[in-house]
Amino acid sequence: MTINRALVATFAVAFVLAYAGTATAYHTRFVSDNCNYASPTPTSYITRDGSATVALRARHEGYQWAGGCWNDNDRDDSPNDPTTDAGTGGEGGDCSGFTFKVWREALDTSDASYHQWGMLRYVHGPYTAAAFKAGSGAPNVTASKSSLIKMDALASDGHIGLIYAVNPDGSDQIIEAKGEAYGTNIWTRTYRGTSSYSGVRRTGWSS
């Protein structure tokens, strides 16, 4: 009986420590199990439709604060990550990492050329939402909100989303990495009219 109690006790202690230790160290192993650090492929041009395709492949995938790696299985492989921890290794980009990859930008902010990053390439890029809002970086400029079209962006100090389509009621369909509880998807939003949001455009589209 004493021995059984000892066995149960050590099991319980080890279980708790292992579970807690795991939870503290990381939440999922999505990045370590799936993502890579491959070099991007330089391309000679980009189109808005091509970038829409990049964005659509991230649709229904997860959200990870400071993340930038996702697959294409239409589900969040690391749901319910702690929202305040950038190091949980979960699937998805955050709003600015998602925009960076969809706009196919370079890590060097002075480089306006085009870089195709694989879905599973773990990269966030150098820009926050606020930096995009300010038009920081060689490829990016601020733009009048009324002039924005597909794959231009609306950015606030804390968030950025890409225009996917315009609705008959004057709202927009925005494709965005919205948050851990939302993942990445297309939603109706009114960012265009909201004064906390500014217009941002990546330059150099072929069409």
Next chain:
Amino acid sequence: MRLFRVTHRARALATVGATAGVVAGFATFSVATGAVGSGTSTPRAVFDVTHSPPLLTVSGEDAELVYDVHCAAPGVEDPEAGCDVAGTAFVRAGNETAFQAVPLLRDRSAGQMIARVPAALSEADAFEYYAELDSDMAESAITLPPGGPTAPTVSRRLGEAVPVVDLGRHPFGNARRAGERVAHASWGDGPANAGLEAGRNLGPIGASAFDVDTAGNVTILDHAHRRLLRWAKGGRSPSQVPVSINGTIADLAVSDDGSLYVLETTSRDGRTPLVRRFDDAGRELEAIESAERGPAQIRIGPDGPLVLQRPSHQWMPVSVGGIPASQAVQRRSARSGRTLRSGAEVVMLRQDRELRVALVARGSIARAWRVTSETPIGEVQLAEPVDGRFVVVLRVYDDRSDEFVILLLDRHGLVSRTTLDSSDWAETAPLGRFRVVGRSLYRLGSTPAGVFVERFDLEVR
């Protein structure tokens, strides 16, 4: 010796226990978090179509149906590779039964497919249409709107005598005084507080929707706390009603029988978002899957709740006479405008700096207006008839400012125009900030201090 044996055995068992505990701990964590390496690295096919329907046209406009097509073959990660898409639009005059096939032609430079509506159809009072697009490479087909010939999109022509209301250049900074506050909750986690969503890299999001019943009782959806806050008319503090919702931005509609409909906008694993119906005590009565990927708004129609869907932009009933509607029924019953409790239908189209809005009764336009503006027009938050007049709430904006403009219209044009500051510190359901009940206009607003509902008299007499 006996003691040594026991200790040795105990150590062995402890080692076994600890090892098993560690393994079980890791395994339990992995299962609980879904942390199973999926290894899905092959891109799947992409096939998605958007279309902004010309719901209201005027004489002299090109009748083109333009579809933005996004297509990529499976296994090809190059986003510029594209794929071949074929399509046909099916068009008929509003008073005909047979559809005429019109080919969709690819404009490769713009990534669009375009059908030119024959003049004989586009010059009718109304024409109806749907489109079928398919791609062998993407191995899928899309019908838009999804009801096809049973619930086509309706494009109506405005007559020459439609009044035009020109708003000119909007003078920002001249908003009227606040209305009568009928509900207020500070941000926080107490029983009378409204919650803000937690999370990094998010702007403030909270109290995503509201509604007001015919008695003047106010309900705010405190989605971050998964509950409703309810103020009896004239009451100072709210009661709380917990509801089982997923806690993300959602819209709300309260029906005459007291049922509360919550339209969620997120879902798991590729399912469409749910409409959840609760009784006034918060008990969930049913959950109905909406028909399309992007429901944007829920309101009460003549036979129950209606949901504005994307990408069709159609209003679909999710429950008819209290009976939940399947997705197929929703698609078959779709309308291009919002059907009001009276049975009349409101149709609107905002294009650049013009808003067109029409009230349709018995299939024909009963009244219509064109609103033009030098200042860009954002979203239309509300468009409804009130006591023989018509109220429109739209947002105007430039690159620094935004305000809401309330227009009261009659058959001759503009009756009155009022400006409200935007008071939208926290994000809500995108088209859920205003309601009309009787002759009162209610607005859901927020500041860094909290959320509020205020009431304005529409002065329609």
